[in-house]
Every structure is written in structure tokens, then in C-alpha cells.
Amino acid sequence: MAVYCRDEALMCKVFPSSLGSMAMRWFDNLKADTINSYQELTQAFGSRFVTCRRVTRPxxxxxxxxxxxxxxxxxxxxxxxxxxxxxxxxxxxxxxxxxxxxxxxxxxxxxxxxxxxxxxxxxxxxxxxxxxxxxxxxxxxxxxxxxxx
The missing domain is CATH 1.10.1200 (Non-ribosomal Peptide Synthetase Peptidyl Carrier Protein; Chain A)
Known part of the structure; x- marks a missing residue:
């Protein structure tokens, strides 16, 4: 994706190829015209799946x-x-x-x-x-x- 980082539309289209089944269901259920940029897409994804992040222990x-x-x-x-x-x-x-x-x-x-x-x-x-x-x-x-x- 780094090769296409200047083409936001393409980045949004390629984004789902990196998702697992649960994240893909979330992506498929996004309402049309609610995401206007790749940055908004990644922010929405991060907000939805923040609890799935692995927290390292000291x-x-x-x-x-x-x-x-x-x-x-x-x-x-x-x-x-x-x-x-x-x-x-x-x-x-x-x-x-x-x-x-x-x-x-x-x-x-x-x-x-x-x-x-x-x-x-x-x-x-x-x-x-x-x-x-x-x-x-x-x-x-x-x-x-x-x-x-």
C-alpha cells in the first residue's frame, strides 16, 4: 500500500484486503458516503477496534x-x-x-x-x-x- 499512498481512493479500495472476517463485516456495514478520506477510514477502524489491540505488559x-x-x-x-x-x-x-x-x-x-x-x-x-x-x-x-x- 505504500506504493499507492498518494492515491486515497485506491487506498480505500485496497484497505479491505487486509481485514479479517470480523473487521470485514464491520467494513461491509459502513453506510455509503459516511467516509470521505482514507484518514477517516483508518480513524473509524481504529475507533471500532481499539479494544482488539494487544497491550504489552511491564x-x-x-x-x-x-x-x-x-x-x-x-x-x-x-x-x-x-x-x-x-x-x-x-x-x-x-x-x-x-x-x-x-x-x-x-x-x-x-x-x-x-x-x-x-x-x-x-x-x-x-x-x-x-x-x-x-x-x-x-x-x-x-x-x-x-x-x-
Whole structure:
């Protein structure tokens, strides 16, 4: 579209090609002759879909996250990774520490992570997956005799 930026009529015609289904329904329902320029079109679009913008979270939100009493490891993981993915920037090194610190002090995974050198996200995720699998098996009644690694 940058090539045609001086041709507003063309910009308005090309605009819908970048829309998803929900935005396209909005576009199709615009009343005729209510938009007079490309700028008005983009302003109307922005006003309508302002709530769909992804808001980045500050590092402090990750630092304050912790596992709730009675919460499963899977539920904590889901909350943690959702928040981690909403952050802009590279906080992998911080994630290694904040994830562990968010676990209860008596949690087996925290103890294990304290004793092992985990230096990257892949190692952390592999370690977590082992514990998550054991927890899921225990919840299903299959792993009552299993020892957590």
C-alpha cells in the first residue's frame, strides 16, 4: 500500500484486503458516503477496534506472578506463559528466575530447578514438561507410585 499512498481512493479500495472476517463485516456495514478520506477510514477502524489491540505488559507483572494454593502446575504455566508472551523485549533470562520464584517454596519443581543449572528457555520448558506429565498422571490416578524426577 505504500506504493499507492498518494492515491486515497485506491487506498480505500485496497484497505479491505487486509481485514479479517470480523473487521470485514464491520467494513461491509459502513453506510455509503459516511467516509470521505482514507484518514477517516483508518480513524473509524481504529475507533471500532481499539479494544482488539494487544497491550504489552511491564516486567513487574511477571515478577509479581506466583502459583496459587491448590493451583495445578498446568494452570500456573498457562497464566505464566500468557503473561510472558504479552511482554515486549527479550526477558528469557529473567523468565528462568521468575518462573521458579513464583512456585511455592515446597514445590518439587522449584526444588529441582534450584539444584539444576537451567540456562535457557528450552531447558526450562523440558524440565517443566516432565513435572507437568507426572502431575497429570497423578491426577488421573495413574501415577500414584511415580517419583517426580
Amino acid at each position: 516486567l513487574s507483572s511477571l515478577l509479581s506472578l506466583s502459583m496459587h494454593e491448590g493451583e495445578t502446575l498446568k494452570a500456573y504455566l498457562d497464566r505464566y506463559w500468557e503473561m510472558f508472551n504479552d511482554m515486549e523485549g527479550n526477558f528469557d533470562a529473567m523468565a528462568l528466575d521468575t518462573f521458579k520464584l513464583g512456585l511455592p517454596t515446597n514445590h518439587g519443581l522449584r526444588t529441582s530447578l534450584s539444584g539444576k543449572l537451567v540456562t535457557n528457555m528450552r531447558q526450562l520448558m523440558d524440565h517443566i514438561e516432565k513435572y507437568k506429565k507426572v502431575e497429570e498422571d497423578q491426577q488421573q490416578g495413574k501415577g500414584k507410585d511415580k517419583v517426580i524426577p
